[in-house]
Amino acid sequence: MIELRELTDAAQKAFPADTLSPGRDASWELVAEMGWLMIRLPEELDGLGLGREASTAIHYEMGRVLSSAPLIPAQLGLQTILASETLASRGEWAERIAGGEYVPLHMLPTKLETGSDGALSGTVSGVFEADMASAVVAFLPGGYQIVPLDATGVSVSERAIWDPSRRLFDLVLDGYTPDPALAIADRDRSIALHDALAPEAHLALAADCLGGAAAALDMSVEYMKMRKQFERPIGMFQALKHRAADCKIRVVSSEAMLWGRARDETVSYVQMGALKTHAAECFQWVTEEAIQFHGGIGLTEEHQCHLFMKRAMLNLQLCGAPDLWKERAGRAALAALA
Amino acid sequence: MREEDTLDALRTEVRGWMEKNAPKDWRDASRTQDDFVATQRSWFAKLVEGGYAIPHWPADWPGGGRSLAEQKVIYEELARIDAPRLLLSFVSTYHAFATLHECASAEQKAKYLPRILKGETWCQGFSEPGAGSDLAALKTKAVRETRDGREVYVVNGQKVWSTMAQFADMCLLLVRTSNDGPKQAGITYLLMDMKTPGVSVSPINQIQGDEEFAEIFLDNVAIPVEQRVGEEGKGWAVAQATLASERGLTLMELSYRMRGALWRVAELIRKNGYENDAGVLRDFGGLVTQVDAVCAIADQFLDNRIKGIERVGDASIVKNAYSRALRAYSLLGLRLGGMDEQYLAPITFGDLNTGNWMADFMNSYAWTIAGGSEEVQRNIIAERMLELPREPKTWVLA
Structure with missing residues (x-):
């Protein structure tokens, strides 16, 4: 069993923090080479045999660099095919996907x-x-x-x-x-498959959001240490440092919930949807703040702020809008507290 | 047996005990402060007897030695059954315990710890009118003298925001023994008997109508030198142990109690017919998830502390995450409660479960202000964790 730390280190080496959204096709090759497509598959099926924490760690790192390789839909595609009870060519498809298709x-x-x-x-x-x-x-x-x-x-x-x-x-x-x-x-079994895989999608997206949020905050903090106005770094002003601290509180507490739910096999579908929503709203919040922290430069195309913000806004809508999941979470909690 | 099975068994046991022993009519029975104190004392004694009062103490104490997972079960069950929070013994079982356990001499531990279980209560004499967020600026002065053949510190000054000092037997007291060097270096930590001549307490009327805090006036109070914790001038480090307990274990208890108390909001939603109101359900769903995140960060914080990998600022993150969630919790209850919550409540001590949401809301401010305000915590996070530049120390009036 590869340690989580080793996996994260390997990911950061393959996808260094200073290159955001590296080229898609090269990234895809790298992702396939690292075996991340097959990260959860047992070793007898040529997978890495790792658990949910490990795949979450990879998605977190992919979020950190705003990766353009479509790892999440690819993993879900493979899982759907492998879950089929009727597909005669299942093994053949799995092999093709393992080969990078x-x-x-x-x-x-x-x-x-x-x-x-x-x-x-x-x-x-x-x-x-x-x-x-x-x-x-x-x-x-x-x-x-x-x-x-x-x-x-x-x-x-x-x-x-x-x-x-x-x-x-x-x-x-x-x-x-x-x-x-x-x-x-068939249709009924497909709905069941959807409900079994959707929490995986939510967890992966939540990790993507929080990796991105952490990177956007790091970038902003570095900027506020360097940018000077009124003969001092702007990060000295409480008006800004308190907002940076608020971002940190939100990122760290959301991450704690992310890892808790990644480890906990009993988490419900709705709780995963709520986690994804919470993480996506955290990402949105931090990226909005990041633009404001950067001032005018944050509104330029040459600066990276907008890349984070645009990914955050898209993530917020994926796998169901926030209002839907909040309502479901509220309804589920209400029923559980009867 | 698997850990979950052990915990399930504990939950069943605790639930059974609580159903039999937890006071049910405590809100009606504590309409005056005297009655409130009496209810608190009897519930604490009962919990000690049942072995659930001090799950966070070491195993050589009755009811101690519980794992963190077991403690959480107990806190959730306390909230589920709607038992009163132990406000009166909060400082004694957490702050006084942590300070004595980590920093006091063997004699001091042997003398004071057993008395806590017998119901002796403590208060905290830290803040002063001129030393709040800037605690190290405290001025209460202690001079070492020989009186009647005994070595004592003669203390003069004033303390403020001391929770339930009017009912306390003992006080964790910070005094200044020197004005030389950095302001932290002249601070000494004393244990003071509240019955010592020269101590007077004056409760402070608060916005929610009760007197949860008090001022303590110290007029030539002689405190024996044996009641000093740590060395003279090294009290600041001891005070950190006291404060760390507040930002650590207490917050785990409170977070899990808040999760256990979510049923109170659910009850309001049903009572006021909001079960199918999408807007209300969304707000409730958001709150539930926010509370889950607070429990997760409190868990992670304690895990890191146990592993010895706690970082500066971690505790501040937990405290601010909790206090924000508490504000959100009480605000949602207040909003959904409607007019009912605008009528004065008979008892308003404490947070989370006074039975009146307006009172809970007002009490929630205690957590954004006390124990290092939210703003001080943000400075710690920004300056010591994110390493943003500190503010200039000197300030000159233009």
Whole structure:
């Protein structure tokens, strides 16, 4: 068992803090080389055999450098395929993914039209980095299915987003006939699969948020030590240092909850959603503060502040908006305290 | 047996004991301060008898030697059953205990610790009118003399914000024995019997109507030299042990009690028909998660302390996270409680469970001000953890 510390050190060496959003394709190769795609798989399946804490540590480090490699959707895609009880080519797909092929999971059901011949038409929005994917695991009317991107009636088109560290694509189906051999699970089982994997997605995203929040705070603190006005570093003013301290309190307490929930196997789906929301709101808060701490330079494209803020705003919406999860958390707590 | 099974067994045991022994009518029974004190004393005695009063003390004390996980179970169950918080013995079981346990002589420990379990209560004589956030600026003066053949410190000065000093038997007292060198270097730590001639206490009327704090006036009070903790002039370091207990274990108890007390907000939501109000549910969900984060940071803090990897500023983070969550908790209760909470409550001591949200809200300020204000904690975090530059020491009126 590799120690967590070693894993973090290796990640920081591979992705040094001074290079934000390093090139996607090179990052992807590095991620695959380090075995992080397979981090949770048992060693007999060529995985690293590590647990939730280890994968959380990696996602934290990826958040720290605003990584553009789509590790989270890739891991979820692989997990979905491996969870299939019916997919005959399961082993073959796993092998292809282990070799670096990118097959992301798109979690949510989408409204698609089914023609009289059973062919599907419509758009599955929000697929990460689909231009480098060979296939997408999508929730079709019959349940999760592998959709090869070279199949007839399948195309992808990019829709530009504000966050420059990630790219989103529409998966466009135009009379696509699903291949029964690529079905992962029926509809009911797919919903159960979704509910089993969604907490993993929340945990990974929460780690991504808090890695990013910690990096944005570090960057701001360094700036406030260096930037001088009124013949002193601006970090000497309580008006700013108290706000930096508030950011620190929020980051550190959110991190404590992140690690607590990563270790705790009994955490519920809703509690993971609440954790992700809490972490994303912390990320948002710190990045908003970071821009204000930096003053005018924080509004320029050449400075890195906006990269953090834009990723934070996107993270906030992923896997369900904050209002949804807060309401669910409130409802669940109310029921538990009956 | 697995750890979870052991904890479940403990929870069942504690719950059974609490159901049988916890006072149920304590709010009605403590409508005057005298009654409040009597309720506190009898509940403390009962907890000592049951073995749940001092789970954080070492194992050679009855009811001590509980693991952190076991302590949390006890605190959650205390809150679940809605038992009164031990306000009167808070300083004696935490601050006095930590100070005596870590810094006092064997004689002092043998003399004072058993008396705490018998119900002796302590107060803290730290802050002064001119020394609040800047505690080391304290001026209460102690001069060493021989009186009637005994070596004593003769103490003159005034202490303020001393919690429940009017009911205390003993006092943890910081005095100045020297004005030379840095201001911290001239501070000495004494244990003072509150019945010593020259000690007078004057309770302070607070915004919530009760007198939780008091002023202590010291007029030629002779304190035997044997009642000094640590060396003369080394009291500042001892005081850190006292304050560390406040920012450590006490906050774990309080955080877990706050989690255990969330049912009070849930009850309000149901009582006032907000079960399907999305806005209220969101606020409640946000609060529940915030409280979970406070418990997580309190856990992590104690883990790090036990492992010896605590960093400067860690305690300040826990304290501010707690005090912010407490404010949010009491504000949500106050908001959802509606008009009911605007009527005066008969008893308003303490936080979290007076039974009146307006009182709880007002009491929540104690945690953002006492024990080092939120602003002082932010300075510690910013300057000593984030290493932002300190403010210039000298200040000249323009």
